[in-house]
Amino acid sequence: MIPFLLRRLWQSLILLTIVSMIGFAILYLAPGGPMSQFAQSAQMSQEDLDRIARQLGLDRPLPVQYWDWLLRMLSGDWGRSFRDNSPVWSVIGSHLRATFELMAVSTLIAIALGCWIGILGAIRRYSIFDMVATVGAMVALSIPTFWFGLIAIYLFSVQLGWLPAGNRQTIGDGSFLDVAHHLIAPALVLALVETAIWARFMRSAMLDVIGQDYIRTARAKGLPEQAVLRGHAMRNALLPLITLAGLQFPTLLGGALVTETVFTWPGMGRLFLDSVEYRDYPVVMGILMFSAVMVLLGSLLADMLYAVADPRIRMG
Amino acid sequence: MIDSKAGRGTSRRELLGLGLGAGAASLLGGLGGAYAQARPLVPPQKPRGQVIAGISQEPTVFNPLMPGSEVDQGVWWQLFNPLWSIDPQGRLVADLASEVPSVENGGLSADGLVWKIKLRRDVKWHDGTPFTAEDVKYTLDLINTPGFRVRNRVGHSLVREITVVAPDEIHWRMESAYSPYLSILALTFIVPRHILEKAQDPNTAPFNSAPVGTGAFRWGERVAGDHLLLQANPAHHGEGPYLERVVFKYIPDLTMLYTQFRTGQIDYLGLSGISAHFVKEAQGLRGRKLSLSPTAFIEHIALNLEFAPFADKAVREALYLGMNKQARIEALYYGLPVPTESFLPQQSWAYDPSLPAQRHDPAKANALLDAAGWARGSDGIRQKNGVRLEFANSTTVGNPGREQSQQLLMQDWRTLGVAMRINNMPGAVIWGEFWQKSKFESVMVGSNFMLGNDPDVTPRFSSKAIPAKAGSGLNTYQYQNPEIDRLLAEGASQFDQAQRKATYGKIQKIIRDDLVLLPIYQTVMAEGIKDGLQGFAANINCSSNCWNMRSWFWAS
Numbered sequence: 001m002i003p004f005l006l007r008r009l010w011q012s013l014i015l016l017t018i019v020s021m022i023g024f025a026i027l028y029l030a031p032g033g034p035m036s037q038f039a040q041s042a043q044m045s046q047e048d049l050d051r052i053a054r055q056l057g058l059d060r061p062l063p064v065q066y067w068d069w070l071l072r073m074l075s076g077d078w079g080r081s082f083r084d085n086s087p088v089w090s091v092i093g094s095h096l097r098a099t100f101e102l103m104a105v106s107t108l109i110a111i112a113l114g115c116w117i118g119i120l121g122a123i124r125r126y127s128i129f130d131m132v133a134t135v136g137a138m139v140a141l142s143i144p145t146f147w148f149g150l151i152a153i154y155l156f157s158v159q160l161g162w163l164p165a166g167n168r169q170t171i172g173d174g175s176f177l178d179v180a181h182h183l184i185a186p187a188l189v190l191a192l193v194e195t196a197i198w199a200r201f202m203r204s205a206m207l208d209v210i211g212q213d214y215i216r217t218a219r220a221k222g223l224p225e226q227a228v229l230r231g232h233a234m235r236n237a238l239l240p241l242i243t244l245a246g247l248q249f250p251t252l253l254g255g256a257l258v259t260e261t262v263f264t265w266p267g268m269g270r271l272f273l274d275s276v277e278y279r280d281y282p283v284v285m286g287i288l289m290f291s292a293v294m295v296l297l298g299s300l301l302a303d304m305l306y307a308v309a310d311p312r313i314r315m316g
Numbered sequence: 317m318i319d320s321k322a323g324r325g326t327s328r329r330e331l332l333g334l335g336l337g338a339g340a341a342s343l344l345g346g347l348g349g350a351y352a353q354a355r356p357l358v359p360p361q362k363p364r365g366q367v368i369a370g371i372s373q374e375p376t377v378f379n380p381l382m383p384g385s386e387v388d389q390g391v392w393w394q395l396f397n398p399l400w401s402i403d404p405q406g407r408l409v410a411d412l413a414s415e416v417p418s419v420e421n422g423g424l425s426a427d428g429l430v431w432k433i434k435l436r437r438d439v440k441w442h443d444g445t446p447f448t449a450e451d452v453k454y455t456l457d458l459i460n461t462p463g464f465r466v467r468n469r470v471g472h473s474l475v476r477e478i479t480v481v482a483p484d485e486i487h488w489r490m491e492s493a494y495s496p497y498l499s500i501l502a503l504t505f506i507v508p509r510h511i512l513e514k515a516q517d518p519n520t521a522p523f524n525s526a527p528v529g530t531g532a533f534r535w536g537e538r539v540a541g542d543h544l545l546l547q548a549n550p551a552h553h554g555e556g557p558y559l560e561r562v563v564f565k566y567i568p569d570l571t572m573l574y575t576q577f578r579t580g581q582i583d584y585l586g587l588s589g590i591s592a593h594f595v596k597e598a599q600g601l602r603g604r605k606l607s608l609s610p611t612a613f614i615e616h617i618a619l620n621l622e623f624a625p626f627a628d629k630a631v632r633e634a635l636y637l638g639m640n641k642q643a644r645i646e647a648l649y650y651g652l653p654v655p656t657e658s659f660l661p662q663q664s665w666a667y668d669p670s671l672p673a674q675r676h677d678p679a680k681a682n683a684l685l686d687a688a689g690w691a692r693g694s695d696g697i698r699q700k701n702g703v704r705l706e707f708a709n710s711t712t713v714g715n716p717g718r719e720q721s722q723q724l725l726m727q728d729w730r731t732l733g734v735a736m737r738i739n740n741m742p743g744a745v746i747w748g749e750f751w752q753k754s755k756f757e758s759v760m761v762g763s764n765f766m767l768g769n770d771p772d773v774t775p776r777f778s779s780k781a782i783p784a785k786a787g788s789g790l791n792t793y794q795y796q797n798p799e800i801d802r803l804l805a806e807g808a809s810q811f812d813q814a815q816r817k818a819t820y821g822k823i824q825k826i827i828r829d830d831l832v833l834l835p836i837y838q839t840v841m842a843e844g845i846k847d848g849l850q851g852f853a854a855n856i857n858c859s860s861n862c863w864n865m866r867s868w869f870w871a872s
Contacts, residue, residue: 026515033748044790052383171545
């Protein structure tokens with residue numbers, strides 16, 4: 001296990017360096033810059049714009065800026081946001097909780113609902129439930145997340161008035177119930193696509209497993225059907241889904257970006273969009289590196305869990 | 317002002333009770349406006365309730381001397397005070413100063429070089445420390461400190477020999493007479509010396525993310541990406557505050573912003589305002605009112621005068637004659653904006669209403685181009701001396717109004733034998749070097765040309781303000797005219813408003829005649845206000861209509 005971890009760590013470092021170089025180059029070579037937001041102010045002269053750009057270090061050659069950023073990053077200093085002058089880590093940190101809250105709840109909903117639909121669909125293959133679930137999953141996968149979000153807002157907020165039309169909490173409240181009330185719509189919308197993916201994977205994995213010899217043997221031994229499904233089929237069918245869980249992380253982050261925008265959720269997705277729009281390079285790079293680390297960690301964790309769950313898999 | 321409760325009458329008694337808000341409404345005139353009050357105005361004895369102001373940009377800069385957006389300035393107005401401010405009628409009103417300096421009261425010397433400012437004695441910072449002349453001196457010194465990331469130094473760089481005469485009096489000398497400085501100081505907020513001077517680097521001082529001011533509201537909390545909460549400052553020296561809390565709620569999507577205003581989660585929707593296509597619906601919402609507030613932004617076609625076809629005045633005139641301005645205003649903006657001929661808003665004291673009104677006259681435009689030697693080629697596009705009458709027009713992508721406007725312009729100008737191409741880009745690209753260094757051919761843009769409420773347009777039209785020619789300013793049109801240079805210098809050194817009005821009238825006439833830019837309209841913003849919220853008064857002279865939140869309160 002330890003040689004495996006060390007190898008993965010080394011590979012991850014190389015990958016992160018490549019990601020940072022590409023990210024930095026794309027960001028800085030893209031036309032436009034952070035000074036553009038002030039360019040139309042009558043009070044701003046070109047001298048002022050040049051002076052501020054110089055103070056932000058934007059007048060230096062690209063490799064120098066990258067090297068400076070890398071050294072500071074390695075020493076734990078992620079720089080300061082061009083927009084609000086706060087340290088990047090604190091800007092990201094202030095948005096993390098909202099995103100993780102949304103992702104955790106929607107992931108739990110997606111796993112619970114998706115697995116249940118998938119298993120039931122496999123057991124009752126070609127039944128009405130299975131067909132409805134299949135068509136439902138296809139619809140959920142085909143329609144963009146923002147559309148579901150807008151429909152949910154129109155229906156439950158504007159027309160029925162049951163749910164708030166966005167935000168994470170009522171300002172001045174923020175109690176558990178209030179946050180939960182605000183969480184319902186975005187978490188369900190974000191969970192919708194995830195549920196469809198989990199249901200399709202679970203159905204397929206379950207169908208693979210229940211056709212295996214050991215399931216026939218268990219049934220032949222006279223085990224009750226429930227025990228066969230729970231004790232033998234489900235446990236083995238869940239194995240490939242561990243990998244799915246790891247690989248779904250970036251997809252979930254992407255989905256959160258759209259959901260956060262539609263529901264005005266103050267998370268990382270919106271921060272990323274805002275920062276790109278304002279060309280807030282330090283924050284964009286910070287989010288990029290943070291996401292890359294999270295994706296690598298998710299993948300590593302999936303590999304390790306896979307080995308723990310299936311003793312036949314060895315690492316080293 | 318449009319009352320969403322269409323058809324509701326106002327009784328004589330209610331009219332008598334209208335007070336300040338209605339007074340402001342009548343004074344603003346035109347479309348303008350203050351939010352007419354439908355109930356008697358009785359501010360509460362103690363601050364009560366909160367207002368949630370929905371905004372589409374996030375406030376992020378809280379040091380009021382640093383580069384910030386209009387939405388940041390909306391927050392600064394609550395936390396800080398300038399020496400004097402500008403009211404909706406364009407008058408300077410003393411704030412931290414006890415009176416606005418003038419030649420008459422001895423605050424300004426006759427030559428405009430010596431300034432003597434008297435300050436209020438009853439002002440305290442939010443932490444209880446008394447405000448003094450040392451704070452004013454510190455602020456002016458900080459602005460001119462080389463390493464400090466100040467927004468700009470226009471006017472401030474002329475200040476010399478600052479002397480604190482007493483805790484409530486400060487004097488300085490100007491290197492040269494510069495009358496717009498009165499207006500610039502009206503938008504310069506004073507920062508606390510006793511806090512900022514302790515910081516190792518004022519650029520990264522903790523003050524910048526938890527500011528201490530003298531304003532009607534104190535810093536509360538900021539939830540990044542979501543909202544900013546300010547608490548009432550009961551020790552405020554001026555009027556109000558009448559609200560316990562003010563919340564700036566950030567919602568980047570304009571449709572979502574409007575939806576939350578519609579569902580009642582937002583009490584006031586300002587800054588970006590309500591999109592034109594929602595205005596009619598918003599007028600019918602129960603419990604909501606709209607204020608159609610003129611802004612200082614002039615939508616225009618910016619022409620790069622160094623681009624060969626635009627160097628010919630006949631081409632500029634023909635393009636302007638060929639533009640169906642009114643059709644655009646009606647079809648795309650539901651008749652909200654006001655057509656204009658000047659770069660100044662029509663509420664400015666220096667606005668010249670006698671400028672010739674544009675007519676849509678394609679026949680005359682064609683004749684003008686024929687006479688100027690621009691002959692139609694085989695493809696119908698005109699050319700002269702091998703130069704085709706073809707150019708690109710650029711604006712920010714994702715602005716449907718402007719993008720549709722470009723389509724109409726293409727059609728308008730095509731009939732003249734002029735080929736316009738659309739070359740749109742994201743904001744961060746177009747307003748970068750492309751705009752700043754005049755790399756464009758033509759741009760569709762809305763600009764506020766004024767310095768506060770001052771009509772000095774030296775940074776826009778002076779021949780020394782062309783960035784592409786190493787100038788200091790934003791004359792991206794690359795316009796050069798010795799007569800304009802002379803008039804700009806004259807206007808900036810005059811202190812008599814009547815004289816200045818005459819000078820800037822001449823400047824407006826020359827700019828209109830030369831068609832340095834093709835003016836389209838003055839922007840009017842539709843702002844939404846929940847019924848019962850009192851005190852709102854649009855102020856074109858401030859960068860944000862949140863300027864007077866200290867006077868806002870809920871009708872009891």
